[in-house]
Amino acid sequence: MTTVRPYRSSAPARRGDFAQLLYAEWTKFRTVRGWVTGMIAAVLVIVGFGLFAAGGGVKASGTKACPPGMSSADCRSAVSLAPPENTIALYLIGAFAGLIAVAVVATMFMCAEYRRGLIRTTLAASPVRGRVLVAKAIVIGAVAFVAGLAAAAGAVIFATDLAHHRGLSVLSLRWPTELRIIAGTAALIAVAAVFTLAIAAIVRRSGATVTIAIVTIVFPYFLSISNGGATGVTDFLLRVTPAAAFAVQQPTPQYYLAVTSPATGFFPLAPWAGFAVLCGWTVLALVLAAYLLRRRDA
Amino acid sequence: MSLPGAGLSRARYGSQTLHAEWTKLRTLASTGWLLLAVAVLTIAVSAAADASATCPSGGCQTDLTKLSLTGVQVGQAIVAIVAVLAVSNECSSGMIQVTLAAVPRRLTVLAAKAALIGGLFLAAGAVAVLASVLAGRLILPGHGFTPAHGHQPLSLGDGLVLRAACGSVLYLVLIALLSLGVATVVRESAVAIGLVLGLLYVFPVVASVVSNQQWHRHLEQIGPITAGLYIQDTVDVQALPLTPWQGLGVLALWAAGALTVGALVLRLRDA
Numbered sequence: 001m002t003t004v005r006p007y008r009s010s011a012p013a014r015r016g017d018f019a020q021l022l023y024a025e026w027t028k029f030r031t032v033r034g035w036v037t038g039m040i041a042a043v044l045v046i047v048g049f050g051l052f053a054a055g056g057g058v059k060a061s062g063t064k065a066c067p068p069g070m071s072s073a074d075c076r077s078a079v080s081l082a083p084p085e086n087t088i089a090l091y092l093i094g095a096f097a098g099l100i101a102v103a104v105v106a107t108m109f110m111c112a113e114y115r116r117g118l119i120r121t122t123l124a125a126s127p128v129r130g131r132v133l134v135a136k137a138i139v140i141g142a143v144a145f146v147a148g149l150a151a152a153a154g155a156v157i158f159a160t161d162l163a164h165h166r167g168l169s170v171l172s173l174r175w176p177t178e179l180r181i182i183a184g185t186a187a188l189i190a191v192a193a194v195f196t197l198a199i200a201a202i203v204r205r206s207g208a209t210v211t212i213a214i215v216t217i218v219f220p221y222f223l224s225i226s227n228g229g230a231t232g233v234t235d236f237l238l239r240v241t242p243a244a245a246f247a248v249q250q251p252t253p254q255y256y257l258a259v260t261s262p263a264t265g266f267f268p269l270a271p272w273a274g275f276a277v278l279c280g281w282t283v284l285a286l287v288l289a290a291y292l293l294r295r296r297d298a
Numbered sequence: 299m300s301l302p303g304a305g306l307s308r309a310r311y312g313s314q315t316l317h318a319e320w321t322k323l324r325t326l327a328s329t330g331w332l333l334l335a336v337a338v339l340t341i342a343v344s345a346a347a348d349a350s351a352t353c354p355s356g357g358c359q360t361d362l363t364k365l366s367l368t369g370v371q372v373g374q375a376i377v378a379i380v381a382v383l384a385v386s387n388e389c390s391s392g393m394i395q396v397t398l399a400a401v402p403r404r405l406t407v408l409a410a411k412a413a414l415i416g417g418l419f420l421a422a423g424a425v426a427v428l429a430s431v432l433a434g435r436l437i438l439p440g441h442g443f444t445p446a447h448g449h450q451p452l453s454l455g456d457g458l459v460l461r462a463a464c465g466s467v468l469y470l471v472l473i474a475l476l477s478l479g480v481a482t483v484v485r486e487s488a489v490a491i492g493l494v495l496g497l498l499y500v501f502p503v504v505a506s507v508v509s510n511q512q513w514h515r516h517l518e519q520i521g522p523i524t525a526g527l528y529i530q531d532t533v534d535v536q537a538l539p540l541t542p543w544q545g546l547g548v549l550a551l552w553a554a555g556a557l558t559v560g561a562l563v564l565r566l567r568d569a
Contacts, residue, residue, distance in 0.1 A: 049504060056508035093507045097496055104492035111488065115390060207386065207487035211379050214495050219375065226371070226502040226523070232350045 021126055021135040029139055032112075035105045039143060042101035042189075043151040049094025050155030054086075054162040087171045087251040088181060091159035095185050095249070096218050098151055099192055102144050103213040106193040109140050110200035111209060119298045130290045133201060137194045137286065144193035148186030156182055173251060180271060184248030191278050192217050195242060198285035201293055216281075217242045235268045242281045247274025315401050315410040323384060323414055332380045333418065336470075337426040340373035344430035345437060353442035353449070361533040362443060362452060363462045366434025370466050370530070371523075373426055374473045378494045381415050381477035386487035394569045404564050408482060412557060415474050423470035427463050458532040465529030465546055472546070472553045473498075476522065479556025483563050498523050515539045522552045 029035060113119040126132050156178075163170050173181075196213040203209050220243035224234035238244055247267035267274055306314070323329050347368035351360060388394040401407050435452040443449040454460050480497075481490040501521025508514050518524040519539050528538050528545030535542065 052504060053507050056510045056513040090507050093504060096503060097500055100492045100496045104488050107488045108486075206390075207379060207383050207491055210488040210491045211375070214492065215375060218495070218499065219372075222499045222503060223371070225506045233346060 018131065018135070021131055022138060024125075025132075025135045025139040029109060029143060032108075035108060038101050038105040038108075039147045042098035042105075043147050043154070045101060046092070046094040046098040046148075046151035047154045047158060049097060050091035050159035051162055053090050053093050054159035054168070055166070086163060086168055087173065088156045088160065088178060089249045089251040091155050091163075092152055092181065092185050092249055094155065095148075095152070095189065095246075096221055098148070099189055100214060100218060102147070102189055102193050103196045103217070104210055106140050106144070106196040107200050107206050107209040107213065109136065110197050111204065111206040114204045114298075115206070123298050129293045133198075133286070133290050133293055137197055140197050141190045141194045145186050145190035148189035149183065151189075152182045152185040171251070177251065181249055181251065184271065184275065188245045188248055188275065188278065191245070191275075191282050192242065195278065195282040195285055198282065198289040201289035202285065217245075217278075219243070221246050238274075239268050240277070242278045244269050244274035245278035247271050311403070312406060312410070315406050316413065318397075318401070319407070319410045319414050322388075323418070326387075328383065329380065332376055332383075333422045336373045336376045336380070336419075336422050337429070339376060340369035340426035341429045341433060342369065343372045344369035345433040348434050348437040349441070351438070351441055351443075353447055355442075355447075358443070358447070358449075359533065360443070361531060362434060362438055362449060363431075363459050363532040364530040366438065366452060367427065367430055367462060367466050367530050369426070369430055370469065370527075373423075374470060374498070374523075375495060377419055377423075377470050377474050378477040378498070379491055380418075381474040382481040382487055382490045382494060384411055384415055385478060385481040386485055386490055389485040389569075390487065398569050405561055408557070408561055408564055412475055412478055415478055416471050419471045419474045420467060423467040426470075427466045431459065431463055458535075461542065462530045462532055465542060468546060469526050469529060469549065472526065472549045473522075475553040476549070476556045479553065479558070479560040482560030483556070520548065522549045525549060 113122060122132055123129055160170055192213070195217070196209065199212050200206070200209040203212070220234065220237035220241045224238055238246070244267070247269045248271045250267050250271050269277065344366055348366055351365055353360065388397060397407060398404060431452055431454065438449070439451055445451075450456070452459055454463060476497075477490070477494045480494050481487070484490045484493060501517055501524050505514050505517040505521065505524065508517060525540060525545040526549035528540055529542045531538060531542060538545070540548065
């Protein structure tokens with residue numbers, strides 16, 4: 001009688017290599033055409049809106065209305081202090097739309113596994129569950145950062161070119177500020193993608209995930225642009241929700257005349273403080289996601 | 299072997315399909331919660347907007363009707379989600395194949411879904427909008443919007459307020475139909491919700507940075523939110539780029555376009 005010997009891999013037994021896990025997640029991402037298309041779409045949308053903003057600017061800078069109760073001399077000096085209409089931050093107006101596309105991809109990156117039940121295969125292959133989450137977060141964060149950087153740099157370069165070509169003046173900023181706006185936008189998109197991924201691991205349903213991500217990150221930003229009336233509410237929302245991170249796009253220090261709104265380029269929080277709010281939410285979501293991933297049946 | 303429902307008259311066939319769709323929608327736990335969320339969010343945000351406005355010394359040009367209907371802008375996001383899920387849930391679980399096997403006339407299925415979702419939001423929207431107007435009527439006089447300052451309390455007896463209120467309900471219904479059409483085309487709930495919310499938000503945001511007056515005007519004329527919400531304006535209506543009903547018509551065109559593409563795709567594509 002022959003004994004059946006169970007198969008054993010010839011590879012030396014060791015705790016799973018984290019690099020292998022990363023490579024596996026990268027393969028999953030890279031081989032789904034829709035996700036890659038989604039990322040490319042995000043880049044194109046951001047660049048396209050940048051060009052649109054530069055193309056739709058008027059040559060003479062518009063006159064600003066003086067608020068009631070301000071003498072005309074005061075008003076004139078305040079207006080001359082106010083920045084011209086065109087800064088590179090204006091050309092990154094598409095970031096919110098690109099962010100929606102990235103959020104959808106990040107959602108699918110997690111939820112697709114739950115939909116098909118493949119998460120059980122993933123967790124069988126890598127039983128230390130927290131590491132799967134970390135690997136996924138690193139992959140989606142890195143991809144979103146690269147896409148965001150390409151998009152932001154492309155939008156700024158092409159749109160500035162177009163603006164100069166049309167004879168528009170673009171306020172030149174010091175290079176650290178420009179770098180902060182461009183790299184900050186990429187970081188905003190990357191961290192938002194990780195935030196979305198964590199939400200997806202918590203709620204596990206794609207519709208709910210994308211809704212939570214868009215309503216918390218994009219909606220307050222949208223509300224503060226579209227709604228001139230209730231500035232108290234939108235100011236508050238731009239301080240406490242993940243949308244605060246859009247502050248990294250603020251081009252110049254704030255003067256007293258301007259209303260805080262992404263439309264005027266001013267935010268209630270300082271640039272990196274706003275970004276820190278998003279990071280805080282992301283860490284919270286990741287911790288909760290890791291806890292639930294460990295505790296729940298997949 | 300005959301097709302399911304082959305012996306039925308067209309009207310009976312339609313009403314049975316409607317009943318089946320109603321059962322599906324009614325027995326989902328999420329539908330009720332989300333409908334409640336639409337109403338509660340709309341009313342709460344409207345009341346918060348009312349409470350944050352003040353007019354201490356009179357002479358304010360605030361459009362009180364529009365202000366007290368602010369919540370519609372938040373409620374519409376939930377409306378879009380319910381409408382998207384009504385289609386995409388079935389597609390993601392593969393149950394759409396069973397549905398289409400039972401009701402082979404595919405357009406009847408889509409029409410039944412559209413009728414139900416439309417009716418549902420007609421009801422939920424009416425509750426939300428009426429309560430929002432009522433909240434405005436109760437809250438605003440306490441914030442300086444008194445007859446002494448030239449502001450009558452909101453009343454549906456006022457033709458303009460009535461138009462804004464009815465129009466806001468229709469606005470929510472049209473947003474639902476637009477979302478239903480988009481979801482029928484793309485079928486995946488995350489993508490559909492992203493597309494719908496992106497489409498809704500993109501026009502106001504881009505319009506806000508385009509300083510060219512003509513472009514700005516055109517962007518506001520074609521945006522589903524910007525054009526559709528003209529229906530809420532009661533002050534300085536002549537200055538709007540479109541009349542209120544024309545604006546709602548633009549949104550209706552968006553909804554009709556999305557539903558048409560959805561119907562075409564449903565008809566031609568494998569489920």
